[in-house]
Amino acid sequence: MENLGIAFALLGAAFAAFMAGIGSAIGVGKSGEAAAGVLTEEPTLFSKVLILQLLPGTQGIYGLLIAFVCMSQIGVLGGDPNLSLAKGLLYFAACLPIGAVGLYSAISQGKASVASIGLLARRPDQFGKAMIIPVMVETYAILALLISILAISGIGGLAL
Amino acid sequence: MAVVPMQRVTVLALRKDRKGILEALQRTGAVDVLDLPVSGDLFEKASMPESRASFKRSVAAAEQALNILNDYCDKDTNLFSSFAGRKPLSVNEYEIFIDERAEMMQSAYRILSMDKRISEIRSEIVKKQGEQAALRPWLSLPVSTDFSGTASTACFIGSAQGEIPLYEIAAQVEEKSGEKGTGVDISVISSSKAQTCIFAVFLKKDEKLYTSVFAELAFSPLSIRTSVPPGELILQYDKDIQNLEEEIAKISKEIRTYAGVRNAMRFMIDYYTMRDEKYEVIGKLLQSPHAFVLTGYLPSGGEEVLRHALRNYEAYLQFDAPDEEEDTPVLLKNNRFAEPVESVVESYALPAKGEIDPTSATACFYYFLFGLMLSDAGYGALMVLACGGALLKFKNMERSMKKSLKMFLYCGISTTFWGLMFGSFFGDVIQVVSRTFFGHEVALKPIWFEPVKDPMRMLMFAFAVGIVHIFTGLALKLYSAVKHQDYGTALYDVGFWYLLLVGLLILLCQSSLFADISGMTITFPALVSTLAAAMSAIGAVGILFTGGRESKNPVKRLLKGAYALYGVTSYLSDVLSYSRLLALGLATGIIATVVNQMGSMMGGGIAGAIIFIIIFVVGHSINFSINLLGAYVHTNRLQFAEFFGKFYEGGGRKFNPFGIHTKYYRIREDQ
Numbered sequence: 001m002e003n004l005g006i007a008f009a010l011l012g013a014a015f016a017a018f019m020a021g022i023g024s025a026i027g028v029g030k031s032g033e034a035a036a037g038v039l040t041e042e043p044t045l046f047s048k049v050l051i052l053q054l055l056p057g058t059q060g061i062y063g064l065l066i067a068f069v070c071m072s073q074i075g076v077l078g079g080d081p082n083l084s085l086a087k088g089l090l091y092f093a094a095c096l097p098i099g100a101v102g103l104y105s106a107i108s109q110g111k112a113s114v115a116s117i118g119l120l121a122r123r124p125d126q127f128g129k130a131m132i133i134p135v136m137v138e139t140y141a142i143l144a145l146l147i148s149i150l151a152i153s154g155i156g157g158l159a160l
Numbered sequence: 161m162a163v164v165p166m167q168r169v170t171v172l173a174l175r176k177d178r179k180g181i182l183e184a185l186q187r188t189g190a191v192d193v194l195d196l197p198v199s200g201d202l203f204e205k206a207s208m209p210e211s212r213a214s215f216k217r218s219v220a221a222a223e224q225a226l227n228i229l230n231d232y233c234d235k236d237t238n239l240f241s242s243f244a245g246r247k248p249l250s251v252n253e254y255e256i257f258i259d260e261r262a263e264m265m266q267s268a269y270r271i272l273s274m275d276k277r278i279s280e281i282r283s284e285i286v287k288k289q290g291e292q293a294a295l296r297p298w299l300s301l302p303v304s305t306d307f308s309g310t311a312s313t314a315c316f317i318g319s320a321q322g323e324i325p326l327y328e329i330a331a332q333v334e335e336k337s338g339e340k341g342t343g344v345d346i347s348v349i350s351s352s353k354a355q356t357c358i359f360a361v362f363l364k365k366d367e368k369l370y371t372s373v374f375a376e377l378a379f380s381p382l383s384i385r386t387s388v389p390p391g392e393l394i395l396q397y398d399k400d401i402q403n404l405e406e407e408i409a410k411i412s413k414e415i416r417t418y419a420g421v422r423n424a425m426r427f428m429i430d431y432y433t434m435r436d437e438k439y440e441v442i443g444k445l446l447q448s449p450h451a452f453v454l455t456g457y458l459p460s461g462g463e464e465v466l467r468h469a470l471r472n473y474e475a476y477l478q479f480d481a482p483d484e485e486e487d488t489p490v491l492l493k494n495n496r497f498a499e500p501v502e503s504v505v506e507s508y509a510l511p512a513k514g515e516i517d518p519t520s521a522t523a524c525f526y527y528f529l530f531g532l533m534l535s536d537a538g539y540g541a542l543m544v545l546a547c548g549g550a551l552l553k554f555k556n557m558e559r560s561m562k563k564s565l566k567m568f569l570y571c572g573i574s575t576t577f578w579g580l581m582f583g584s585f586f587g588d589v590i591q592v593v594s595r596t597f598f599g600h601e602v603a604l605k606p607i608w609f610e611p612v613k614d615p616m617r618m619l620m621f622a623f624a625v626g627i628v629h630i631f632t633g634l635a636l637k638l639y640s641a642v643k644h645q646d647y648g649t650a651l652y653d654v655g656f657w658y659l660l661l662v663g664l665l666i667l668l669c670q671s672s673l674f675a676d677i678s679g680m681t682i683t684f685p686a687l688v689s690t691l692a693a694a695m696s697a698i699g700a701v702g703i704l705f706t707g708g709r710e711s712k713n714p715v716k717r718l719l720k721g722a723y724a725l726y727g728v729t730s731y732l733s734d735v736l737s738y739s740r741l742l743a744l745g746l747a748t749g750i751i752a753t754v755v756n757q758m759g760s761m762m763g764g765g766i767a768g769a770i771i772f773i774i775i776f777v778v779g780h781s782i783n784f785s786i787n788l789l790g791a792y793v794h795t796n797r798l799q800f801a802e803f804f805g806k807f808y809e810g811g812g813r814k815f816n817p818f819g820i821h822t823k824y825y826r827i828r829e830d831q
Binding site for chain 1: 504506507508615616619736737739740742743744746747750751754757786789790793794796797800801
């Protein structure tokens with residue numbers, strides 16, 4: 001039972017990585033379909049369309065980031081893996097925001113990206129506006145990332 | 161740092177000089193021609209849709225020919241061609257090219273027709289291959305497919321679905337034909353899971369009987385009718401396809417001999433684009449039988465250039481200041497530091513009538529915020545090297561390309577600066593390499609502090625940057641209001657807000673909440689606290705009473721004022737939005753650290769070094785490109801949503817002068 005702490009902490013890290021990763025995969029996939037469609041008509045838009053396609057990809061990176069910080073803090077990547085159950089649960093809780101918000105925001109951002117790619121196909125000169133609309137969604141992933149980072153870096157110093 | 165003032169120019173000249181004057185104007189590229197409505201009987205407009213359509217067709221033909229040549233021939237451009245800019249062409253060369261335009265267009269159409277022939281042949285090959293595939297099951301049929309029998313025999317050639325063995329077919333035929341049948345000779349030509357093909361011979365008098373028997377057994381007669389046996393026909397088709405392929409090779413070879421005309425094609429594209437642009441302007445002129453009038457906008461100070469360009473023609477030029485409410489086109493002019501960010505402002509919106517040009521302020525914050533988000537000295541140095549190198553190597557670069565490279569150059573400098581401040585150079589590569597390969601750790605000490613170790617401090621710094629950014633936005637609103645002598649707006653929409661926000665900020669800094677979060681305790685003298693409380697109270701009351709000042713109804717006015725006061729929450733969320741500075745900065749640093757750590761997992765030694773280099777290059781390329789994209793889009797977002805939201809609406813029309821907007825060549829004025 002006393003080893004459950006590390007199990008929960010790693011569960012949290014895995015949750016952050018896979019939830020956010022799934023979201024980004026869905027988002028980038030959706031926008032990729034739209035991007036490929038536009039490119040059949042306008043191959044010259046490749047670089048702009050690629051940027052729009054990649055926008056929902058950042059959540060996966062944020063998930064990876066949290067997973068990595070978490071794993072290095074709990075000692076899975078070398079170090080002392082002795083962790084109390086309470087701390088393990090705290091790490092698990094700290095990983096929840098980026099996992100859950102990453103999943104949903106990446107999917108929604110993917111939808112916004114699809115719409116923006118459609119906009120770009122009709123008005124290639126409006127790239128700035130087309131780009132900023134999906135970026136609005138990402139704010140929430142960043143806020144979740146922020147809470148996850150602050151929480152994880154705070155847990156290390158707690159005497160539990 | 162400003163919007164260039166515009167003036168209205170009217171050119172009145174004789175119709176015989178129309179071509180010369182328009183070409184001179186096109187070469188100066190200084191006038192945005194207006195499309196004025198016709199008034200009175202004297203003038204009329206002559207739009208020339210047919211000529212313009214024919215120019216567009218020529219452009220399309222030359223473009224297609226160029227694409228075809230690029231498909232068939234070795235590339236004559238490389239990855240860096242887009243940096244090189246348009247080739248200069250002297251007026252003499254230009255005129256020589258023009259004289260040859262008939263031949264050039266002939267080559268273009270010849271290339272197009274050859275390409276068309278190739279696609280026709282290709283579809284013919286596909287058709288033949290399809291027929292071959294249909295005939296393949298009948299390969300061993302000894303007669304032609306339209307064989308109908310001899311003098312006394314008839315035959316049935318057909319197939320049924322599924323694999324049916326011969327004895328089964330024979331038994332079924334016998335059963336169906338009963339006693340009337342005089343015998344039939346069935347041979348299976350081929351059989352597979354999909355179908356069984358048979359050839360049956362019987363006496364002519366039984367033809368009706370056996371045909372209906374086979375129909376009953378679900379055999380359908382072969383629909384391909386040829387006078388040659390299938391085996392021979394397949395061979396014949398093979399030969400045909402080979403011939404067709406040879407023809408394709410011959411035509412491709414001929415197309416390849418045209419490789420040298422690619423530059424001519426590019427010239428044709430440019431030439432007809434220019435003519436189309438000229439004819440578009442002709443459509444906007446007011447013309448009488450002997451004279452014409454051109455009206456347009458010209459940036460102030462351009463009079464001399466225009467007079468000089470038209471010095472050889474009898475033309476009357478008049479310059480007027482535009483009316484107050486006239487919708488003049490917008491041209492931005494900024495110093496070399498701010499100029500690159502003009503395109504960012506433009507991608508949001510150009511300043512509307514009377515608005516100030518936000519480029520300079522935007523530029524300062526743009527470089528600052530971008531550097532703060534990427535914040536790695538190694539990545540910054542890469543940007544500086546790449547952009548600086550390209551700028552030095554390709555002097556002839558297009559203006560827009562030059563602007564974006566300069567923007568990223570400045571952003572790179574800022575990134576390097578912040579990287580050094582936070583002690584990040586490709587993450588912690590110096591520490592990792594020195595530890596893994598040289599045994600003792602050398603650390604790159606941050607000049608300021610390491611955000612990974614002290615994220616709260618970085619968060620406070622990010623909020624402070626946000627407050628400065630937002631207050632600058634308010635200050636620009638104040639500046640704009642004072643400039644227009646709109647002191648009401650200056651006081652009500654800016655002054656009161658400043659009072660409220662500054663007051664609240666001071667109160668917040670002293671609160672225990674702030675002390676808990678930031679770990680800093682700030683205490684002001686009691687007088688300052690009282691003053692802050694008074695300031696925020698005055699601000700809040702002021703906003704409550706003036707926020708809805710355009711409404712006449714006093715109740716409505718107060719309600720609107722209360723709603724305006726509620727807007728203070730939006731300032732809170734705006735400031736919180738700057739937390740992305742911390743999140744993105746940490747993302748760059750931590751992922752870079754992950755890459756370095758993965759690279760060093762194999763330990764020291766030569767094998768370890770090789771693995772390290774591979775992981776380093778791949779990992780950092782990915783991290784660099786993703787975070788470059790992130791820094792770019794989020795800097796834009798902070799500018800557009802948080803900063804511009806405070807003072808800037810935009811909506812101006814871009815100054816779009818009549819000029820030479822070519823893709824490949826730049827006509828150089830020798831004289």
